[in-house]
Amino acid sequence: MDNPNDVKELIPEFFYFPEFLENQNDFDLGRLQLSKERVTDVVLPKWAKSPEDFIYKHRKALESEHVSAHLHEWIDLIFGYKQRGPAAVEALNVFYYCTYEGAVDLDAITDEKERKAVEGMISNFGQTPCQLLKEPHPVRLSQEEVEKRKAQQDSSPLNMFEHLSDLKSFFVEGISDNVPLVKAVVPKNQSHSFITQGSPDTMVTVSQNCLVGTHGWLPYNKNISNYFTFIKDPTVTQRLLSGPFAPGVDLAAGLFVVSHDGKLLFSGGHWDNSLRVTSLVKGKTVGQHIRHMDVVTCLSTDHCGIHLISGSRDTTCMVWQVLQQGGAPVGLSPKPIQVLYGHTDEVVSVAISTELDMAVSGSRDGTVIIHTVRRGQYMRCLRPPCDSSLPLSVLHLAVSWEGHLLVHTCLEGKASLKDKNTLHLYSVNGKHLCSERLKEQVTDMCVSGEYVVMGSEQGYLCIRDLYSLSLSAEPMAMRVPVRSVSVTKEQSHVLVGLDDGKLIIVGVGKPAEMRSSQITRKLWGSGKRRTQISAETEYNPQQESA
Template sequence: MERFSLLLLEPGEIYFEDYAAIYTLPVPENQDCEGWHIKFEDGYLRGRLKVCSKSLVFDPRDLRAPIIKFPFRAMETIVEGQATSSHPAIGNGDGKMVEVRTNLTVEMLEGGVLQPYTFCRKSHTHVFQLVYCGVDSVLPQACQLHRAATLPPNDQNTMIQAIIRSRQSRQKFDRTLLGDLAETEVLETKAFQVTPLVTNPGTILLTTSTLYFQPHNNVEKHPVIRIGLPEVRQVIKRRYLLRQVGLEVYCREHCMVKHLLLIFKECSQRDQVHDLLMAQEKLSTEDLKQDNATYQWQARAISNYDYLCYLNSQADRSENDLTQYPVFPWVLADYVSETLDLEDPGTYRDLSKPVGALNTERLSRLKERCKDMPEPRFLYGSHYSTPGFVLFYLVRLYPQYMLCLQNGRFDHPDRMFNSLQETWCNVTTNPSDFKELIPEFYNLNGSHHFLTNTLNINFGTRQNGKPVGDVELPPWASDSKSMIQVMRDALESEYVSANLHHWIDLIFGYKQRGEEAEKADNLFYHLCYEGAVDLAAVTDLNERLALEVQITEFGQVPKQIFSRPHQPRARCLGLYHSAQFSSSVQEDENGELARQSADSLWGHLRELQELAEGCVHKDTVLGVTFTSNSLQVVSVGQDSLAKVLSLPTLEQVRSVRVGTMAVSQCQHLPATQTILLASWDNNVYRYSMEYGQVSCVLQAHSDAVSCLKWCRDMLVTGSWDCTVRVWKLEETQASERGGHVSASESVVCEMDHDAPVTCLDLHPAGSLLATGTQDGSVSLWLLPTPDLQHHLTCHSDTVSGLAWNSREGEESRLLTAGRDGCLTIFDPNLGTTVCIHKTNHIIRCVAWEGRLVAAGVEAGDLILFDMGTGQELSRLHAHIGAVTCLAVSPDQQHLVTGGMDKRVKLWGLQL
């Protein structure tokens, strides 16, 4: 078993190399520090002598003996010795030895047991005989490091760093470790691998097929970490000690490592590696865009837990870096009751306040102290996440980390994580304790052993006489597994779902820093914030090291992700609790809306079936719509015909020729017998179903009218002449039996575009107009001014569909679809992307209810797509040739499609 690890060294210490050696045991004077010596009657131990930047370490082969560290700072002398009668030569060596006189040794892991280190503070001479090499291989370097340790701290750090840089600059990647000698090399550079509490130097080699990391020592299990580019799942830029110099690579299941966190000297070096890595053809990552994840959470497609994990990753929090470990909120506030009512808001902590502001009396005292401070002021002198706080929770799972962090000792037994109730009480009352939780409290697939002392570590005895054992759980938890299950249920509860965005604002959002942080009582020590100090500009090495220690110990605020208030999660309508789309109905104040959604075709998309079809046109069908009472369908086509079809059989009721060219779109005026028709002959017509007559209502454009929309006495038309016009028409005027309305009398405004207009949609409120063009751009206009609110370049090909969300009570969102296969959701107020998904289809038309999309595609299929999960729910073969148009009935019970095969089809739920 390999016992030695970098965790046995001091923080920041570098392990260089090791040598086979024989250690001559000093003669024990008593049994205090050297009692294990008597187990070895011959007085010798075989093992490895490791040279590190601040110590020599002897790692014996026999597990009964401890690993022994000899700090250079405690050494009196380190010289070459010669075999004598008291220290005879062993084996075939030349008799030369390394003699170390020191007044301190640190004994670790005796018998392979994790326990506090033993510090022996007695002066002894320790003798090592090297087996396969001479003393000259070790002594010069060890003497140089010893001299550095005798200097004042500032000079010592400078000298050690110079030695480290000199050694690393001579390191080159060993080409014999290549998987294929024919690989094409892209880049070779230096970096540090970061694991909890450890940074280990090495060389990176990037080829066209593989990413390699070769450590500059033999501490790793493998001589080189080899990651095939097809095995790379994600590549994320990371922050380290408040500097953008990190790069984390996440790997797929069968890779040598799960992830690799690398730290570079400069940001430019990190960016070069990132860009070259991302440019390789064999790389196929699964990077999730921030906008998509936020929308998925709001749409309830992912859990609160998964979203918080994602936000932590985006904010440069990594489980590989204890200084920036993922942070999760305290959610429950009740750790004393026998049972919990997760429907009771009183069970929960106020997520709109930081931990330090939950107790008003304590907050008042902190504010008084803050007033008397010099600038920069702060409310909280300790952070909500530091390495010490993380290990406070995880010491039972990773005791070796605590021994490393606290110089070989565990914390005082009464200060350890002994009880969840005590910890909650402390963070809400103690004037210097404001820590939040970590993901392990909510991870159902993680280890619950962080709550139990399964390793039987002796952590000491508390003042009440009880040894530190398992964590004392709340009365409502029967065991550690059930406690995590309850915590997770609480995290996913409706109360937390409705309020979690407030906590996100505090930790990752606009209340994280500055004036808003002060208003929210969320102000920490200034070195906690990115940008508070530029470490790269600090030229004095010792000042820089001191700042790094301060940053580590004070904790680091996550990278700010959001600069505006985070949107709350969507109301639970009972439709989207899983990928299977359970259609159970939640009975609450939104129960009626939930029932309506569950009863509509949107609530049963997987059950959609073809109900009827009709071949009613002589050429491609270009537009379909329902009458406002959902009893009839109107279709128009390239054959210049408009058809009225009855439901549910699609039998033809009326047929009329409109002009001399194709009819591109149609819309029924609510509560009338009038249909408006857009034509390629530049005109807009009206068709009276009552009288069976067609008349020209507008000579609208100088080229084909491609789209139209009627809303509240306002008609909007788009054309291939690159313009959109808004017309003010009284409903009686638009539906009168005869007469032509002149453009000069009725046009309200005109909007110019740089390309032919292909589609448009008017917000139900009538104030926001979205237009899409042939060059892939979308414009948002505020009517009736018209003011251009946003111009968005969102598609690389024609915009083929636009749709406003139709759910009542939810914030306005716009869906755009393009022939490039992209489905995108925009926030019309900010002009920002909310979500984008790339499908593998050329999209021709869409309908949208706020999350679920029905899309007609070039291949003739009707695609049913979930914008929340980014998954295709089902695909129905609808037409031979492209699906050119579709519409959903006002009662949301039916969907109609038209295609290049001249057919119209009705879809719905089979009764």
Template sequence: AAHTLASSGVSAVSGAGADPVALGSMAMANAATATATVTQKISQSININMTATGNVGNHGGHASVTNLSHEDYDLWTQVHIAIVHDLVDLRLKQLYANWKHLHQHVMQEWTRMEEGLSAERGLWGPREPCSLDKWMLDATESGPCRMRKRTLKNKLFYHHYPYIEQQPNQQLKYKVATSLDSKLFYEQQGQLLLGSGPSSPDLVGRQQSLPSTSSDYEGLVSSGSHINNNNNNQQAGGSVIGSAANKQQSSESDEEETEGGQSGGQGTDGSEAEGASQSPHSQSVARLLEEGDKITHMFRCARVQGLDTWEGLLLFGREHFYVVDGFTLLKTREIREIDSLPEGLHEPIIPNCTPVTSASRATVAQGRTCSTFAYDDVREVHKRRYLLQPTALEVFSADGRNYLLVFPRKLRNKVYARFLSLATGITDSAQESLAGQRRSANVESGAGILSSLIGETSVTQRWLRGEISNFQYLMHLNTLAGRSYNDLMQYPIFPWIVADYDSETLDLTDPKSFRDLSKPMGAQTPERLEQFCRRFKEWDDPETPPYHYGTFYSSAMIVASYLVRMEPFTQHFLRLQGGHFDLADRMFHSIKDAFTSASRHNMADVKELIPEFFYLDEFLVNKNRFDLGAKQSGVQLDNVVLPTWAKGDPREFIRLHRAALESDFVSAHLHEWIDLVFGFRQQGPPAVEAVNVFHHLFYEGNVDIYAIDDPLKKNATIGFINNFGQIPKQLFKKPHPAKRVDPAGAKPLFYHRIESLRPSMHPARELKGPVGQIVQQDRSILAVEQNKMLLPPNQRFVSWGFADYSLRVCSYETERCLLVWEQVPSGEVLCATCPDAKTIITAGTACVLSVWTVTAKRLELRDQLAGHTEPVTCIASSRPFNLVVSGSRDESCILWDLSRLAFVRQIPTEFGAPVAAVCINDVTGDIAACAATRLYVYNVNGVSIAHVDTAASLTTVQARGQQILCVSFSQLNEWDKDNVVMTGSSDGVLRMWSLAVDHEGSSIVLRGKLTMHTAFERPDNKEPAAVTAVGISRDHRHVYVGDARGRVFQWSVSSEAGARSDHWVRDDTAEQCSNTACQVKFSLTERRHHCRNCGQLFCAKCSRYEAQISRIDAEKSVRVCHSCFLSLSTASN
């Protein structure tokens, strides 16, 4: 017995009066470190002769045997048997926990694979999209100026809005949230599951769309997640967190990394990773790590998105950092899943955060993510506040993801410093920064010489100089003031702009069309202004300072009510409303009614707008077909009622509304509104003078929720902040400078003067083969042949089409081959695109898109995207929108997510021919697709806008000679109605098209065409050729046309009215005067004149005719030929 107990690590207590209970507890504590051998050693001690009695002691390392009573021996035996039982039970529980987490991991991976195989265009999925599919706004900022336009498939829509058959006599005070499509969906699902319904293409492969129990939703990850579930990482990751599980941490290290201990056994908010225990929960986290990565530090955090909060862990690795939802770090350094903790044990980071219940577990699991970020991809990190407390950080990634993370008190600055030390690639450029200026620049700094010399130009100075638009400037100010898309309580704020909602056309030159930007919404009319001033003067409450407005111009309810027709904001609205829609008369239904309510009629309404009113048209349409009820007047709520001048088109409303924001009147007065919201009139006496004072709890620094001991008062304060909003951070202490507007100083753009574009007489560039791509860089023109693509920043190009199916990277200047990749496993490459310097996407006869990562001397295959059934013929990408579009010989056009490398949706098409060319507008996200002679235009989400047959007036034989070969967008001032889509065709003509909107809808109209040098229809073109590429200069004053002969011609905007234009006949092709009454043959000395109207040549004797031509913007009469003079005179009379 002595030898057995000593070898098992149990320290016995000497003496006959030893306490067996104390001895047993000591034995359990020591034996826990040797669980693998204790069973065998204890079993040996039981086999000792039962007649032997003794007392075990340890003196100087030698065991001594003393007399033990039989009762003590029995008690000892029972204690050790209990130890064995507990240890075996513990190991069994760990085994079950390991199996459970492994099973959960495998099921998630299986579900992901099954969804991929059975999804639309998948191996077992339907060929065509389902008409009942629903979509939700992607939280990723995929667009310029922090816009969010893209939508993702909403897989849980019919789970949130099931069909509920209402009883005939059932009367409800509030309308139950449901969709009119729910009944149809459930009927079709029932037919499909019972096998009695037809195999509709819409429903094939969609049996799993509606799980039968809530448990099916556990472990699901939203489609917006970025998950790494590589099975190869399990062993490597599993040993990372627990690699030093048995190492002891010193108390000094514990105090350094721990802030604010909690009761109940959980108190570690931040820790070095060496202290994490090897638990099943930590192994589950380890599976999510990148292969070979090791965690160095971890911190508790809470991720905020909308009204939802997910508590989890922020893990810092060597090359990546991770945000893992649903786990926490205990005081014992153990990683535990929050759902597994007993009720009352877990203290949330965010006060008043309700614990997860079984009823809400499905919804919570659906929103959980594990996101991986490479340090090189971290764009910016900003300090933020949450519930008016300085406890949050907002992390922005280069791919558009951004997370708002809340930390325990006093821990935020430590995490912020760690981000700055690890993410060395954080942007510090004014042009690339989300704030519009460098981190060291002061937004209120002047435009002095010293600031300009050291490059400390503020975003305000950039706006004053006209470098950025009004929309960009307001987004930059919102970012600097701490406003975030992730927090509905601190959503970005934009002003009401327009006051005229009744006119047939919106006159942006009339000041009466705009609201008064120098006054808040509560002071727009004298009547309301008087009432608010009286409230302030007559206020008599010693505990609350006087204020004008008891409500705020931005709150979670205001944001959710504006976006109620679009998910996930419908869910946010329902949470704020207690699970149902509001009364129809109080719902957001009309733009005009919302403005009059906020500016005149409602004393409790002073709301402003949100950014979506200036770029997102889909929130105005009830695409989800929610049953929003009917007003007392009988009007059924559906789509938002638009102003008359919008012609019933949401896109036209957004375009005109944005044009109003960028108008000269708003530019000259926008600084007055900035003074109210972000400037010196926000607080203090200037705010009183401007009638701009709100309740004191709206302002930062007036409340510390952590210092409130009374739970009721604390919850009431938090509820007030949540419901009524928060004042932005004050950015300006002095009056904001006004922007000087010079309408005459604006330079003309090429699409404003299409008829007077001046062509070059000789090629600007000449290549060895048909032109494939044209790009302007600085002041030079870069062009490459077909089967080549410039690799940003355009110093190299990728080449393909070789007999060995290789890919090659060559220098643009020397054309010397730098790298060669042979045996590319994707068949013959037919097309490629390079969204950035590190990514190449190829496609071809293998019918898949191959995504390659370019390193110094390697080409690594990241993924292959399958969806087409025939060779891919064209491909285009947009890094601002993280979007790829591909067209195929099978007449399909598919959108892919560039960041997630996943299928997004198939564009509904009726091409009737292989897709020949595709293009993405990097400013608006609009997509153009061409097949044969047809041009289709879609928005960024694949919704059709308009289409046109460019050869509608031609016969079938003639149309064969007018096939579209290339397409491109103008990409400047997206609110300009004159923007064009350009198509180059096999007939050598470059055509320019614009979208026209009327009450019947949108259509594509021909604005003009360029024919000189390339068009086959012109007899004066000696060497016509098909147009194979088109490019536009950055300032949109030049157009570049490449043809099949390798020539690049330039068309430019001329400042001279009536100067040489495209329709002019070339001098060397005319032999005589075009005047039929003259027809004098031109000699070498004869001066030739061009008719400004028809372009024909006439002699000096026939140059006496002049007329005014409105389309060329000539202020005076210009020379025309005799026949044009007669026709123009007749038309003017």
């Protein structure tokens, strides 16, 4: 602490880049002087199982309550009043004079040797940031204080992943009775003008018979026991996707993508090999792109809605740019910006991350191929581990915000469920981190934050930890096969589409004494008042089956 030359700090790689701890190129770094042991990977502390675990725990520590409570002290030292003057001396925060802003005027030094010497000192000691604050920075609110303030707000939905032991399920009927509900999603970037502030978001549903619904959705109401209000689209029985779909195509969640503003529906699986764009406002097809040589089998969009990726039976993938007008999606580019090759069988799953420059595709040939989005450059091919000689298909893919790649594989032709389905986790650079055998047939899967949400043919909704793939809560029984799962933008609810057409909404339930069977709520939107009776019923699979 007393040595002004000791200015060590943790570089950003300590919080996101586990590869820097490994000597992956096998460089000759010499040997230890005493033991003569060869120097290779960084020796990790005992609390870290692997470089990935080390980085994960470092990042958790950085976001911990202790750091939050002392964050203002660091700001005072680096940017604040303790950077200079008596406060800096008292805090042992004084550095070499050349490092401070404005301490040296290089242009005023006429002697060339002296100038180079000063430049060398500045390069050697680094540079202190600009002083931004002259007064102490306020203390950040504690987690307990934040929770108290949230509880006082009427419009703050609870994060379901913070209350996994209190989840309850409610069902909504009448959307597509006895017809599988293959898509249910609340787009995350829906904008509301000042006039329509507080009006419902749009929830989009797609049934297996191509019926499309745009329903009203409000995630929170403190007067209602189930924490949401659902307003059924009265025209749902009249709005059909243009067809027909290609023979043999299984209409599943992966064939449909809704734009982030909830105005457009992108669909594949059509008989003419097209990728179609349907306006959910006008209820008609506004775009038809025929570039694949065979049927489009899967679609996916990135976190920010800039790009869309399609996979096809023709073994290729295509990356499309989502055209914007006034900040809102209006369609797709006339032709794909990238055509990606490499598979030897039909592509059945895709995922894309523009932020990480990753386009990922999975095929019935058992491979996962990663390309770059911007240049379409091949990066690597992953082959998930498998002990069986049976054909392996990659049925579902998901990329987390931090770049973790989740892969669901299934053995084709295996009759029993034992060891048939497996979940694999890879790092952003393609390192296999862990695998988990599944006891059910996964039908849909998504990643939200640090959790994986999955639905199965056996009628279960499972929530798993992204990093260990272990169950974070007991599986929730849905009685009938699950066809689609999605998490709402506030992470307050999971929308589950079932084989019998029911929409199950899973969220944090309120105590029994605060429930009421029917509550009328007045909603404002589109310049007119609408009244909706929220009468969703708690879903009890045992009671249903009886």
